[in-house]
Amino acid sequence: MKINRVRYLRGPNYFNYRPMIWIELDLEELEFQPSSKIPGFADKLLEILPGLAKHTCSRGYEGGFAERLREGTWMGHILEHMAIELQIMAGIDVKHGKTITGGEKGIYYVTYEYKEQKSGFLAFELAMDIAGKILKSGKAAPDISGSVATLGTAYYENKLGPSTEAIYEAALAMKIPAERVRKDSLLRLGTGSKQKWVQATITSETPFLAVENSCDKQATKDILQSCGLPVPKGEAVTELSGIFKASKSIGYPLVVKPLSGRQGQGVITNIMNRDELFNVVNCLDKHVKDYIVEKYYEGNDYRLLVVGKKLAAASMRIPPxxxxxxxxxxxxxxxxxxxxxxxxxxxxxxxxxxxxxxxxxxxxxxxxxxxxxxxxxxxxxxxxGNANLSTGGQAIDVTEEVHPEVAEIAVNAAMAVGLDVAGIDFISKDISKPFDPANSVIIEVNAAPGIRMHHYPSKGKSRNAGKAIVEHLFNSRGEAAIPVIAVTGTNGKTTTTRLIKHLLEGPGKTIGMTNSDGVYIGNRCIDEGDCSGPISARKVLANPAVDLAVLETARGGMLREGLAFRHCDAAVVTNVDEDHLGLDGIDTFGQLVKLKRLITEVVIDEGHSILNADDPEVAKMAEYTKGQVIFTSLNEKNEHIQQSITNGNPAWFLNDDGWIIHAEIGGELVRFLPAAEIPVTIEGSARHNIANLLQALAAAKSQGAELEILKEKSLTFIPDFRYSKGRFNILEIKGRNVIVDYAHNIAGLQAVFGTVAALKKNRLLTVLSAPGDRLDSDIMEMGKISASQTDLFVIKEDSDLRGRKPLEAAFLLEKAALHYIQREKIHIVPEELEAFRKAWELSVPGDTLLLLYEEFTKVKEFIAATDSKTSIDR
Structure with a gap:
């Protein structure tokens, strides 16, 4: 067996809404050895991993996997279950997995849930090792205790700390975006201009000076004492000899602790006399120079957690x-x-x-x-000598026992030091009684208090301190997350994304956008290239200037990493056609539909799914979304449009008179604009752009945009290199019409040629290449469509062959084209820029050139050399 590729699907993905590891596994010779043909394998595996007997597998009942193991299943499937079970044995809470047979013999796509990346993949490596040992060991079953221990160590060394993890989980439960930044316990909560930060339990609302004061125990005491809050009598000393001097003025019993200590380290309590003090001083850490000597108070040790001026939880701590x-x-x-x-x-x-x-x-x-x-x-x-959990202490929840006076004192202490989240260490004989200054005292105010004791008390009720901290930062998801509009489909994604951004832009609002040519923050491009994946989306969501995000969400990115967001406010699906099949386990049209449907499934309850009702598969996605469905159509008689009007639901459509109509909530029909008057429709001839515009209008209206503003914005979106770069741009150069577009699949070509037919006057010269990762039949269909519509055909080749041999795709295009035009009218010019130049040389004034590009930089070079008056960089 060997691993070919590994992917970490961090966000919602094709297989699950939870993070999953995706592994392309080559079984090699084991492809011919299902488990039923390996003597004793099933029994040995169940002996060393008995928890596998409880796995339900696809059969849906306990023991289902064991049945399949004995009946015969393949090693990819077995390793999936082993990786899950090993994680469970190491204390990692996972359960989901799925294995898909690849298109090539012996290739399997194994997916399973993980919590932390390094330990998640290690589980699979250990599973492979254990399976290999079983295959080689004969009758003896290998000892896996070391493997489980190694896996557990890897998990706990690399996961979030317990306090940060509690906050992370609480945020996700509230549908508030949460992302770990770097390897330490640093969290970004929220997105864009609404984001805030948490590290351990220090938040971006915690003043730096308050943290500094809380770390200096004497400064803390001075602040509390100045406010009349109870603190123990004590002195700060800088030499060990000073401890004895301070003991005389304070009197026994005593507490000695480092001035800047943390987590109870070095704290010695209840020192009753000089002899005990002498023993203590002799064994103190010689590297610590500054100490506090305090009066010891008899009583219980309590930790009171204050969050946002409220008591959130309380624990009684018992020393080990x-x-x-x-x-x-x-x-x-x-x-x-x-x-x-x-x-x-x-x-x-x-x-x-x-x-x-x-x-x-x-x-x-x-x-x-x-x-x-x-x-x-x-x-x-x-x-x-102390009850800190970090030194082995135990915690008993006493939240409901805290007297209101004690709670008020704890809140006042946190406010006095300036902490929004604070752990107040309090000594009292009985915390349920009114405050008694004779036997109750505040001994410390801690920044970054651990909240593990409140979530997992040794006894008593668990308190969701993490949720209290998240609610302190945000009252709701709306306060934390900027609106996210996700756009997917086979064709029209980029134009629709650009239109939505344009329609929603306005004074005081910065919109972040990703699409197939870059990442934009407002009008500034911060990255170029195909940026329709999750890496680019996260750049927008993390940018503190962004107030709303419009994210083109392509198939490839969803398969590589899953979505960059767990929830979105609006999902737009333009269409789904058979494209990119046979890649990464997406072999059928139904699988492709399921993948594209993902963004509608993560729409929030109050959100919207904008669906193209003219595409039957897209229309069916209405069954899978929680948000309100808004259908769009180029046909006012479409059944989904008519049903929406009847039910009083919103919709956008083109009527028989060529007007764009908005069906408002309640059923009223509002005439918007004649489609032919809107520039992006190319005088109404670009029906695919009308479809894109309808969806963009629906998305913008769902975010509160007013109709009059949308009319104005629609009329100012010009399909040129400024607003719609590379999407049906029309230039007039030296008597020729030059049309630039990115159509690179069957449906896209049909839409483009349908529009060109309404515009061309004389000959049409087409320059085209076919992406190498398409099926042979799809490439030939692209050749037939192009050749049947064109007078001269220049075939080029993509710089990225995507697994094809040189000119392999070009010859397929040529073979298909020969059914429609003569060979002398077909020219194969592999390099893109040279192909554009060849078409220009063959053209005469009055001709139309259709340049279907792979790299837009080549378009820029061609136009710069052909027409110096035209500027693309606008």
Whole structure:
């Protein structure tokens, strides 16, 4: 077996709305060995991965996969299930997968869900390794415990931290865009001009000075004390000798902690006398120079989470302890406790493993104990001087027990320091009672407080602190996400996208756009080339200047990475024709329709799906969207248009008199403009552009655009190189009409030649190439369409052959063309610019030249050399 290609489908995709890994797998010799023909394979696999027995597979019931395994299934399918099960065993919550047979023998497209990229792919590599060992091992089943441990380590090392992950999941649940930036725990919440940032639990609303103050424990105390908030008596010292001096003025019991410490590291509590203090000082970290010495308060240790001036959650924290058995040392008892499945490294589990470091040794020292001491049976030994989860403590939810006075003090403390999200460490004998200054005190105010304890308490109710933080930043999805209009289809995507942008542009509004020739922020092009994929879309969605995004969403990008957005406000589907079949597992027209349908499936409930009712497959997409459907049609008698009018739903269509009509909500019909008066329709002859315009009008109106503004905008969209570069641009050069277009498939050519027929006066000279990734039959059909409409045919070749041999596609075009025109009227000129020049040499005044380009730069070069008066860069 070998892996040919790997893709990470980060957004909603053909297979699932969740992130999926796509792998092109070549089974090689295993193509001829289904599992039923490999002796003992099924039994061994189920022995080492018993969870596979519960997989339902396509049969829909538990045990379905095991049945298929014994009946006989292929290794690609088996590896899919193994990769899922290995992730589950490593503690990763996944379940979805699908394997598709490729067009070539032995090729399979394996897809399965993943949570984190590195561990997701590692699961497949481990599955291949395990399967290989089973095939070679004879009767013995391999030990996979090491593989599972390796996978779990990779996952927890690379995933988001628990606090950031909680915020991320909460945002997605609220349909608020959330994207991890870089490898650390940095999140962009929202899009465009509405975006905000979160790292751990520090937000873009958190003042820098507040974080600085909270990191300086003495500064925090001074601020709180100045506001009359309760803090322990204490002093900051800069030398170890100062600790003893401070102890005299403060009095025992004491707490000693680093001035700038975090996560409870180096904190020693309840020091009862000078002898204990002496033991503590002797084992303090010598690298720490500055300490705080404070009065120790007897009581419970609470963490109060304040978010946006509200108490969001509260936990009582219990320091880590062990219970003696009279035989084992404290060191061994800690090791035993650390095998508790609820404990893990760092923040991966609800509780952290108890450390075996100087902090534990130092704390035990004050009781004349060490890690090698053996406690008596039943003796409870606290092993760390604080209750932080990071040092092995436990948390019990007490949110509903907090007295209002205590909650008010916690909120005031966060406000005093200036934090919008704060963890208030509070000592009190009973937090359910009114505040008592004699035995209650604030010991710390923390920026970036961990919220794991609130989501996964050792006891008590889980609190969705992540959601509280997201709701603090945004009241709704509308406050977080700029409107997104996605446009897909086989033909007309670019023109429709450009039209929508033009119709919606206005003072004070910056529109971001991606299409097949670039990425635009307002009128500024920030990237050139085919930018109709998710990488380009994310540039627009991440740009803080953008107020609305119009995104051309092509087939290739959806297959490579999925969508760049999880939800959109409007989806526009122009049409679906048989194009690009036989690529990446999309072999049938039905599969292509399903792929294009994806953008309608992710429309928000309040959104809109604008569907071309003249295309039966597009019209059927109405069944799959949650948004309001707006049909468009070139035929007022179209059944979907008539049904929309009857039901009082909006629609846009062309009536028999050539007027564009808007059916408003409620059924009223409003005459918009005669289609022939709108420049992009080429005096009404470009019916494909009328169809594009109808959809653009529907999309713009769905976003609140007024009809009078839309009329004005429609009349100012000129199909020239400024507004509609490369899409049926017409130039008059030295007595010849030169038409430039990008039609590169059967339906596109039919639309273009239909418009050209209404315009040409004398001969038509066509320059055309065929993309190499089309089927032979499609290329020949393109040749027939072109040759049947043209007088002279110049055949060129794309610079990207897409797997074809040189001139292979050109000869197919020629072969088809010979059925319609004589050989002497066909010229094969491979290089695009030279082909344009050849057509010009063959033309005479009065002729029409149709230049169907691959690279627009070649069009620019040709026109610059032929007509210096015409400027494309406008």
């Amino acid at each position: 302890f062990i219970i003696g058995n009279g035989q084992d040392s404290i060191r061994k008892l800690i090791a035993i406790e650390n095998t508790n499945p609820l404990r893990g490294e760092g923040h991966e589990k609800p509780m952290t493993k108890i450390p075996l470091n100087y902090t534990v040794s130092c704390f035990l020292e004050k009781f004349d104990l060490s890690l090698d001491s053996i406690p008596e049976k039943g003796q409870v030994v606290q092993v760390v």
